[in-house]
Amino acid sequence: MKAWKRKGGQVLAGFEQQEAAVLRGLVSQLEDMLQARAEETPQDPLAELTGIKTGPSESPDDPVLSRLLPDYHKLDPDNPTKEDLDSAGALRSIHEPELLDAKVGVAQVVMETLPRDGGNVRLTVEQADAWLSAINDVRLALGTALDVSEDMPDELPEDDPRSPHLGVYHWLTYVQESLVDALTA
Numbered sequence: 001m002k003a004w005k006r007k008g009g010q011v012l013a014g015f016e017q018q019e020a021a022v023l024r025g026l027v028s029q030l031e032d033m034l035q036a037r038a039e040e041t042p043q044d045p046l047a048e049l050t051g052i053k054t055g056p057s058e059s060p061d062d063p064v065l066s067r068l069l070p071d072y073h074k075l076d077p078d079n080p081t082k083e084d085l086d087s088a089g090a091l092r093s094i095h096e097p098e099l100l101d102a103k104v105g106v107a108q109v110v111m112e113t114l115p116r117d118g119g120n121v122r123l124t125v126e127q128a129d130a131w132l133s134a135i136n137d138v139r140l141a142l143g144t145a146l147d148v149s150e151d152m153p154d155e156l157p158e159d160d161p162r163s164p165h166l167g168v169y170h171w172l173t174y175v176q177e178s179l180v181d182a183l184t185a
Contacts, residue, residue, distance in 0.1 A: 001013060001014065002014035002015075003182075004178045004181070004182035006182045010122055011123045011124075013120070013178070015121060017118035020118040020119070023114060023138075023175075024111060026138045026142070026172075027134055028111065031104055031111070033064065034065075034068070034103050034104050038100045041097070054097065055097040056093065063144055069099060072088060072091035072095055075088055103137055106133040106134040107137070109131065110131055128182075132183075135175055142168065146166060148166070
């Protein structure tokens with residue numbers, strides 16, 4: 001990858017074909033996962049009349065989705081009260097559809113602006129912000145799946161099945177840091 005550079009009101013980078021394929025694949029998987037969560041929501045006749053979407057009141061069972069869609073009300077992990085659970089469910093029901101729409105939207109920006117076969121990417125600052133959000137979501141998802149922690153070494157033994165995926169995680173970190181540096185330059 002050619003590092004991100006800012007030129008006037010645009011941010012530029014270059015991606016090899018394999019890099020574009022990996023990033024597009026990860027973003028596409030993330031988008032599919034988020035859209036599947038949105039489709040799990042039962043239809044609400046009142047929401048259809050008012051135009052106000054509602055979402056599920058329960059946290060996702062999937063650890064990756066749970067990381068991407070955290071609770072909106074902090075619960076006592078040892079002893080959550082019924083009121084706290086009710087508040088968390090109500091807040092999730094109100095806010096999750098908007099969060100899902102935003103996350104799917106930034107994923108779509110990446111898919112629309114990253115050439116399938118690699119090549120140069122030219123973004124507006126607004127599109128670059130969308131890229132940052134999407135890359136952050138992909139890193140959170142991959143980091144959760146790999147159980148990345150501060151204690152994890154930078155490299156894993158070659159026979160560890162997570163090793164190649166950790167390399168992708170580190171590459172995504174570089175892509176994100178390079179984009180932040182270009183935006184703040």
